[in-house]
Every structure is written in structure tokens, then in C-alpha cells.
Amino acid sequence: MNFRSQLARSLRLGLPLLALLAACGAPEQPQGHRSGGITITGMWGTPGINGRVSAAYGTIANHGTEPDSLIAISSPAAPLIEVHQMVEQEGMLRMRGMKWPVVIAPGDSLAMAPGGTHLMLMELHQSLQLGDSVTLRLSFASAGQREVRFQIGNQQNKPQN
Amino acid sequence: MSKQPLQVLLMNNGPGRSRNVWESTLAALLLLLTAILFWGCGNAVGQASRSYQLTDEHGRAVTFPNDYRGRKLVVSYIYTHCPDVCIVTTTAIEKVRKQLAGKGDDVSFVSITLDPRRDDTTALRQYAELRGIDTQNWHFLTGAESTVDSLLDDMGLVRRRSFIEQNESGRETYFIDHDDPVVLWDREGAIRDRFKGTTLNSDDVAQAIHELP
Numbered sequence: 001m002n003f004r005s006q007l008a009r010s011l012r013l014g015l016p017l018l019a020l021l022a023a024c025g026a027p028e029q030p031q032g033h034r035s036g037g038i039t040i041t042g043m044w045g046t047p048g049i050n051g052r053v054s055a056a057y058g059t060i061a062n063h064g065t066e067p068d069s070l071i072a073i074s075s076p077a078a079p080l081i082e083v084h085q086m087v088e089q090e091g092m093l094r095m096r097g098m099k100w101p102v103v104i105a106p107g108d109s110l111a112m113a114p115g116g117t118h119l120m121l122m123e124l125h126q127s128l129q130l131g132d133s134v135t136l137r138l139s140f141a142s143a144g145q146r147e148v149r150f151q152i153g154n155q156q157n158k159p160q161n
Numbered sequence: 162m163s164k165q166p167l168q169v170l171l172m173n174n175g176p177g178r179s180r181n182v183w184e185s186t187l188a189a190l191l192l193l194l195t196a197i198l199f200w201g202c203g204n205a206v207g208q209a210s211r212s213y214q215l216t217d218e219h220g221r222a223v224t225f226p227n228d229y230r231g232r233k234l235v236v237s238y239i240y241t242h243c244p245d246v247c248i249v250t251t252t253a254i255e256k257v258r259k260q261l262a263g264k265g266d267d268v269s270f271v272s273i274t275l276d277p278r279r280d281d282t283t284a285l286r287q288y289a290e291l292r293g294i295d296t297q298n299w300h301f302l303t304g305a306e307s308t309v310d311s312l313l314d315d316m317g318l319v320r321r322r323s324f325i326e327q328n329e330s331g332r333e334t335y336f337i338d339h340d341d342p343v344v345l346w347d348r349e350g351a352i353r354d355r356f357k358g359t360t361l362n363s364d365d366v367a368q369a370i371h372e373l374p
């Protein structure tokens with residue numbers, strides 16, 4: 001499986017959809033409500049070596065009454081970010097990329113924690129050290145763009161935003 | 162693993178299989194023999210049959226496992242492109258190490274790379290430094306690909322490269338699906354216990370280390 005082509009395909013499919021949703025959704029709902037459905041909490045990330053990887057964890061919750069979809073994630077820290085899940089198969093732990101868009105049902109959340117689901121930052125532009133800050137821009141079909149800033153930490157010592 | 166013959170034997174004696182007296186006697190004798198073998202090994206579950214020339218995170222030559230004889234050893238397997246599982250394991254081991262503080266002078270920790278192709282000395286040193294790991298008694302080992310691969314094979318490490326891609330500059334990107342054992346070795350170099358890195362309970366491991374002969 002090729003993650004990059006999958007991402008490109010998702011973007012090709014997702015962006016027009018986003019435009020469509022924004023176009024028909026905007027006049028009806030006030031700005032505050034429309035983006036009020038999604039909350040991103042408890043984000044933190046692991047240290048990573050320049051050119052290699054880092055994982056980010058936290059919870060993306062949909063408090064709205066309609067499903068919302070995470071369409072893409074970008075960051076100045078890494079050119080490629082995906083949502084991965086760890087699965088155990090044939091006696092091995094494997095990473096599996098979640099397909100874009102990642103749909104979050106109303107009242108549901110995407111909970112990311114070590115050993116489960118993570119945001120994978122790949123090909124890091126520079127090493128991420130303990131205490132460094134990372135900014136992510138998450139694009140949702142309904143909630144629009146959200147920016148989160150979080151710290152690099154250790155598992156035992158998760159810094160809060 | 163030396164446990165296998167026992168399992169095979171038990172499976173051959175499953176229900177529905179017609180047996181005669183001789184077969185039963187033979188099975189009993191083999192079981193007895195296996196038991197004696199286990200007894201003789203003093204509960205060891207394995208042993209490295211040879212030694213491997215490796216390099217630690219500072220580029221120092223290490224003969225594994227010989228250089229650690231006389232010390233209790235906690236062996237884990239990681240690679241620096243591993244974003245999640247290896248870090249869970251590494252963090253859990255760090256917790257064990259802190260728990261042993263003061264009582265762990267005779268314990269060494271070793272993390273062997275699953276990815277000798279990309280994990281050179283520098284990458285492993287950065288991996289440790291970024292996590293604030295004191296490498297005084299925790300070594301991150303790599304070596305020639307063929308050496309590390311045969312070590313991993315000998316240790317029964319199940320692993321497989323996945324998501325292999327070439328990027329624009331022709332550099333290969335991949336991850337490694339792998340097993341996550343944390344293995345305890347005694348001072349004689351016998352393998353005594355095996356834990357799962359991602360679900361490691363630091364109390365259990367600290368206790369097991371304490372009880373190692």
C-alpha cells in the first residue's frame with residue numbers, strides 16, 4: 001500500500017467535498033456553532049530524529065449532532081502526517097494507515113494513545129526534542145480548519161496544552 | 162525454543178488418536194526426558210549459542226552477549242523509525258530502570274536494533290539522547306546487517322518490512338512489523354524470562370530481575 005498516493009487521492013476527493021459542504025453549510029449556521037462540534041484535547045507528541053518519525057496523541061471529539069470528517073493534517077514540522085493504528089497480526093505488531101477521510105460520528109471521538117492510534121509525523125524537517133512545540137493544522141469537513149499547538153514529552157510525563 | 166518438543170508431543174497425543182501401550186510408554190519416556198532436560202537447565206528458556214560483534218551508541222565495539230557475562234541483562238528490540246511500539250517499550254524499560262535505582266548496579270539494559278540498515282551508531286545515540294536516557298548501563302546496539310539479522314533470527318524475532326517506498330531522492334522508506342519481547346538474561350547468559358514490551362508491568366519486571374540468580 002502506498003500512503004502518499006492514498007493521501008493525494010483523499011485530498012483530490014476530499015477538497016471539492018469540503019468546498020461543497022462549506023458552500024451549502026455556511027449561510028445556515030453561525031460560525032461559532034459550525035466549528036463548535038469538534039474539540040481537540042490533551043495533545044502531546046514523542047521526540048523524533050530529523051528525517052525520521054514522531055507520534056502525536058490526544059483526543060478529537062465530535063460534540064455536534066452530525067458526523068464530521070478529518071480530511072487532512074499539515075504541520076511545519078513534517079511534510080507528511082497520517083492517522084495510524086497499531087494492530088497485532090501473526091505475532092507481530094503492525095502499523096496500519098487509516099483511510100482518509102477519518103469520520104467521527106456525533107458524540108464519538110478519535111482517542112489516540114501509545115500502543116493504539118497515533119498521528120504519525122513522517123520525514124521530520126528537524127529533530128523534535130523534549131519541550132519543543134509543534135503546530136498541527138487539522139482540516140475537518142464541517143468544522144473547518146483547526147490549529148493545535150502541543151509539546152513534545154515523555155509518556156510518563158505528558159505535558160498538557 | 163526448547164519448549165517446542167513438549168508442545169508437539171502433547172499435540173500428537175490429542176483425543177481421537179488410537180494408542181497402544183508402546184506408544185503411551187514411549188510418550189511417557191519422552192515427557193520424562195524433556196522434564197529432566199528442563200530440570201537440568203534450571204528453568205532457563207534458552208541460551209545464545211554464539212556471540213555477535215556489535216557496536217554501541219557511542220561506536221564502541223561490543224561482543225554480545227559475552228561482554229555482559231556476570232551481569233543481569235534486560236534485552237529489548239527497537240528501531241529508530243518506529244514511532245509508537247518501540248517507544249512504549251523503551252519508556253516502560255526506563256520505568257523499570259528507575260524503579261531499580263540503587264539496587265540495579267548489577268543490571269545492564271540492551272536495546273538491539275531491528276533495522277541495522279538504517280540504524281547506525283549516530284541514529285541510536287540520538288534516539289537515546291532525545292529521550293533523556295542515561296546510557297551508562299543501557300546500550301543501544303547495531304552492527305553489520307548480516308550479523309544483526311542472524312542475531313535476530315537466532316533469538317527467534319519475528320519481523321517483516323512493510324510499506325516499502327522510494328522517495329524523490331531514491332531513498333527507501335519502510336517500517337518493520339515486529340514482535341516486542343523484553344527478555345531477561347541471568348549472569349551466566351541463560352535466558353530466564355520473557356515479557357511483552359507494549360504491556361510491560363514495571364513492578365513484575367523489577368521483581369523478576371530481583372529474583373534472577
Ligand SMILES: [Cu+2]
Nearest residue numbers: 084095120244
Ligand atoms: Cu505510525
